[in-house]
Amino acid sequence: MDKRRCLRKLNYVILLITISYTSYGQNRNTKDVFPLFWGTNIENLQTSQTLPQGDLELRIFHRFGEISTGASDMFGVYAPSNITMGLAYGITSNLMLVFDTEKQNRFYDLSLKYRFLTQKTDNSIPLSVSYIFTTSYSGMDKENYGVTYHAANRWSYLNQLVAEKQIGYKINTMLGIYYTHHNAAKPTQPHDIGAVSFAMGYRFGKKMSIFANYQYNQALTFLGDNSSRDEVGKDGASVGISYGTPTHKFQVFIGNQYGINTGDNMANNAYKLNSSNLRIGFNISVRLFHNKKS
Structure with missing residues (x-):
């Protein structure tokens, strides 16, 4: 027994x-797979990544003048520049709140990002996917809106659906689909604009990577605008280098967009993609508070 x-x-x-x-x-x-080196943004575009619950992040994005101005303007560094400052907070591990202010057009942006799919290491979920909704308010003087000014003219809205795929340890790819509505538009511009973006990054060191992205804009006149309202912002692109730790991200790049607000770039980016319109930009993201329990 x-x-x-x-x-x-x-x-x-x-x-x-x-x-x-x-x-x-x-x-x-x-285990969950997160983007290896981009953080919550790549250039002007949001990625699928969200902050851990309870984390608070300071964001400073800067765009200089055209490099083509030469040494007299320190290749754009001494030219008039555009800057965005803001804060991001992780409400939960999948939900993030962002508040940004932009110098150009005096934008005040409030965004909610929700990550509803996270790539797994065994590929049972092959992609990370997030939805972002942004509402923007412009603090420009009334004179900028002509004689038909209404308070509602200041508002615009942006919907973003972003999918990322990490391939092995070194490669990350991103596809974004965008729809923006502007309450006020010029006579030649539509109120509704769509865009598609693609980005790719390659890690070449423990904390370093290179990346490139391209954004294509298209008027959505079938949503009610006259077909002659087809003037949208010029397509945007950039190439750059990223340095990152779990709590700090730094990106420096060369691109053709002076604006930082994605919805406004879709409507109003005036700079074609050529050598005379290229400018240096950088993004800095610093974790002010990191919840070690998350």
Whole structure:
């Protein structure tokens, strides 16, 4: 009897160890995959990544003048510049709140980002996908809106759907689909504009990577605007280098967009993609408070 009891107990212990090991192996193989080096933004575009719950981040984005101005303007560094400052907060691990202010057009932007899919290490979920809604208010003088000024003219709205795919350890790709509505538009511009963006990054060091992105804009006249209202912002592109740690991100790049507000760039980017319109820009994101428990 004693032997039988001992064998039963031994089998029970072995069964518990086997179940525990199997569960551990399954959990280990289904860890979340996050973008390796972009953080919550790449140039002017939001990524699928959200901040951990309770984290607070300071964001400073800067765009200089055209490089083509030459040494007299320090290749655009001494030219008039555009800047955005803001804060981002992780409400939950999948929900993030962002408030930004932009110098050009005096934009005040409030964004909510929700990540509803997160890529897994075993590819059971192959993509990370987030939806971002942004409402923007322009504090420009009334004179900028002509004789038909209404308070509602100051508002615009941007919807973003962003999907990312991490390939191995070194490569990250991103596809974005965008729709913006502007309450006020010029006679040649539509109120509704769509865009598609694609970005790719390659890690070449523990904390360093290079990236490139392209954004194509298209008038959505079928939503009610006259077909002659087809003037949209010029397509945007950039190439750059990124340095990042879990709590700090720094990107420096060359691109053709002076604005930082994505919805406004879709409507009003005046700079074609050519050598005379290129400018240096940088993004800095610093975690002011990091919730170590998350």
